[in-house]
Amino acid sequence: MASYPSTRLRRLRQTDWTRRLVREHTLTPDDLIWTVIVSDRADPTEAVPSMPGVERLNVAKAAKSAVRARALGIPAIAIFPNIDPSLKDDQGSKADDPDGLVANCIKAMKDAAPEVGIICDVALDPFTNHGHDGILENGEILNDPTIERLIEQALMQAEAGCDVIAPSDMMDGRVGALRTALDEEGFESVLILSYAAKYASAFYGPYRDAIGSSTALQGDKKTYQMDPANTDEALREVALDIDEGADMVMVKPGMPYLDIVARVKAEFEMPTYAFQVSGEYAMIKAAEANGWIDGERAMMESLLAFKRAGADGILTYFAPWAAEILNG
Ligand code: PBG
Numbered sequence: 001m002a003s004y005p006s007t008r009l010r011r012l013r014q015t016d017w018t019r020r021l022v023r024e025h026t027l028t029p030d031d032l033i034w035t036v037i038v039s040d041r042a043d044p045t046e047a048v049p050s051m052p053g054v055e056r057l058n059v060a061k062a063a064k065s066a067v068r069a070r071a072l073g074i075p076a077i078a079i080f081p082n083i084d085p086s087l088k089d090d091q092g093s094k095a096d097d098p099d100g101l102v103a104n105c106i107k108a109m110k111d112a113a114p115e116v117g118i119i120c121d122v123a124l125d126p127f128t129n130h131g132h133d134g135i136l137e138n139g140e141i142l143n144d145p146t147i148e149r150l151i152e153q154a155l156m157q158a159e160a161g162c163d164v165i166a167p168s169d170m171m172d173g174r175v176g177a178l179r180t181a182l183d184e185e186g187f188e189s190v191l192i193l194s195y196a197a198k199y200a201s202a203f204y205g206p207y208r209d210a211i212g213s214s215t216a217l218q219g220d221k222k223t224y225q226m227d228p229a230n231t232d233e234a235l236r237e238v239a240l241d242i243d244e245g246a247d248m249v250m251v252k253p254g255m256p257y258l259d260i261v262a263r264v265k266a267e268f269e270m271p272t273y274a275f276q277v278s279g280e281y282a283m284i285k286a287a288e289a290n291g292w293i294d295g296e297r298a299m300m301e302s303l304l305a306f307k308r309a310g311a312d313g314i315l316t317y318f319a320p321w322a323a324e325i326l327n328g
Helices: 009-015 018-020 059-072 102-111 143-160 172-183 202-210 231-241 254-269 278-289 295-309 317-327
Strands: 031-041 044-048 055-057 076-082 117-122 136-138 138-144 163-166 191-196 248-252 272-276 313-316
Touching: 009 018, 031 059, 031 102, 044 272, 044 295, 059 076, 059 102, 059 317, 076 102, 076 202, 102 117, 102 143, 117 143, 138 143, 143 163, 143 172, 163 317, 172 191, 172 231, 191 231, 191 254, 202 278, 202 295, 231 248, 231 254, 248 254, 254 272, 254 295, 272 295, 278 295, 295 313, 295 317
Parallel strands: 031 055, 031 076, 031 313, 076 117, 117 163, 163 191, 191 248, 248 272, 272 313
Antiparallel strands: 044 055, 136 138
16 A cells, blocks of 8 residues: 555645545535424414524415525425424324314425425324324333324325325334325325434434423333444344335434444445434534534534435435525
């Protein structure tokens, strides 16, 4: 192997043009999925204190965000609902409400900017008064009965015009059950983006504030979300979801799990996404607000890191700001 002094790696770093010429990875607006919090009470926007810069949007504002995404070249938006507590119950009965917030947002957004993909979470937590993603009985989350409810939720979303169903619940077997149900109802073109390797993480804290499930959550989600100590298990989760019909797979959270992103991409060569979650966003914004880091540079560096690790795209609350910078 060539060595110093004939080899000097700094030669290629000395000017902007050489750095650009040898750059291995790039970030473009095409890589971004904008995560948007919607609310049935926002008036018309409402700040999320633990996520500076992020607002809960009402339906009309959500439609405007789709128009903004189109203008910025962001391919898709993922919506997450903050539901009025009076509409929550222990079964998550409103999760498949065809006249509810999610259905109304999907329709308004597809009307306003049909070219922008709409992605919806499939999980009961925004709708349950206990804050869990599934049906809770005697302290246990019931797998198969939860899947039945997820199917009803997903069919409502597809009916409203959702392009991508994204199960984030981590029940076993839900991807296959959703694929079968969607196909049976004539939604064979609706995509499935599986939260395949989703960890029981402290980094979801600000999100649970944003959707109003943090005060509600009883206990933790460790019986269905993955143990942060595991990597082989992530590959098994991803393999099952691909087998069951997932079109795209996701690793979540993002930056603390780049090793998982890299392994999943290398092993399966599937469209692979990483979710830069609420806590990751909050950390960068908090450090920026304190003057401890350059927030803009940290944002762009964190997003590029996902590409370097092998992600095809990133779900991120930073999407519109990053796209503005990328568009010059
Ligand atoms: C719920 C869901 C969560 C997130 C997306 N969907 C949180 C959780 O599992 O408790 C987290 C998003 C974020 O932190 O930005 N099924």
